[in-house]
Amino acid sequence: MTDKISSPPRDAAGLIARLSRARPTRPGEIYGVPGQGNTLWLSACSIALFFFVWWLVTAMGWVKPLFVPSPMEIVAKFISIWNNGFIGTSFLDHLTISTVRVFGAFLLACVIGLPLGLAMGMSPVMRGIFDPPIEFYRPIPPLAYLPLMIIWFGIGETSKVLLIFLSVFAPVVLGARSGVKSAAIEQIHAAYSFGATRWQVMRYVIMPSAMPEILTAMRIGIGFGWTTLVAAEMVAATKGLGYMVLSASQFLQTPIVIMGIFVIAIIAFAFDLLMRFVERRLVPWKGRM
């Protein structure tokens, strides 16, 4: 009988009735934290619904294929480009060059940005010097300084990678910088009370406790990197996913535009899943102490 009381009736009519009711995430916990619970099935339904509506709209002929091509057409386009390439370059080459640009810029941003961010968090001198330039350029859209990049660094790889690098760099630096503040004063004092040097406190307390924020900053940073990819491949590119999307749009090749968007989204999402996995392995204690 207690079971009946602690969990709301399962046979309540329909999905809406269930969604509107407080559902326990664990047995007995009806009045828990709002927003808890597994969303896997709802997400799957949401995706399925999206594709269904897309298919319906195109199959019924409600919109012209120029504006919204059917999902099957996208798949067909993907297969044809996979087999024949796009404007003289194979699909894998487009994919590889873009991935190398984004991840190259990302790695560079981490290698330079993480130490700089940590240094800014730990030293007022470093913060004083580097805070103004970073805060100055951070809110500017990459498209605005793209012309400058090209004037200064030419139309080769340098300006492309640099543009992506700059968009990843700021969030990585800021994340590492604020991560420095994660250590509790008790943890720092504990290390000092054992006779730790300033360097040992950084090495054994500050840096490990900054890890969760650093990983989050890396996730946000790589997201910005993919966002900037198309802008970076706007000028004088002959290869790359961004280039593919842009030139397809100039010829009103809507299926290729949509296909390119999906490919970028899938790679970015796959990497984010990997980062979440790394996060669970490296900092399982995140938010638990």
Add this chain to the structure above:
Amino acid sequence: MRLNVDSLSVIYPAADGRPPVAALSQINLTIEDDEFVVALGASGCGKSTLLNLIAGFLSPTSGSLKLDDKLVSGPGADRAVVFQKHALLPWLNVLDNVAFGLQIQGVGKNARHETADKFIGLLGLNGFQQSPVYKLSGGMQQRVGIARALTCDPKILLMDEPLGALDALTREKAQELILNIWNDTHKSVFFITHSVEEALFMGTKLIVMSPRPGRIMHTFDLPFSREFLNGTPARQVKASREFICLREDVLKIIFADEEQAA
């Protein structure tokens, strides 16, 4: 071991238009070998400031602080600190947390694990060496903190409300555990608490502090921890007539001080 606090004062300078604040004023205190000194007082009376001074995290405005006739000028391994909470390192397991102090001092891995193991056993944590600390209960986390403080063989243990975050039942058990360890290791202890009962039960010497400015108002010598260590059950000690009378007296003093200060 002899810790000597001599007319110690801490004055925080005026800021934002507020007058200077005397956090501690003219503190005189001696802690001898094997003593268990408990500081009791309302919030803001400077107990934690005093502990932070002894630990070396703060420096006094005037007066001196000497450990075995050597001036205390900063934190050091001869004074180990047990904090109320948030002081363990969640990325390390129990064993490495306890061995952390030795790691800081450059002791090799095997040697420090061996020493840590000894204190893990002493605190009743055997079998939890590999457990992540964030999965332990509050009481066990505090025991890890105490074990860590003991590994470097300090001359004095500074305990800043170590039991403040525990539930009442766990807290009584932990009091007995700390007294037993104090008895086994013969460390001097400086212990801060809000609880009058805890203060009376644990200490050999009680200092009652009062706020604005933080100062020592009264000092008592206490027999109760010895009674417990000589075999009287803890609850019996705490329920004895002398204990209850003194408890009420101390409470009266604290409330009277509060009113005077307000």
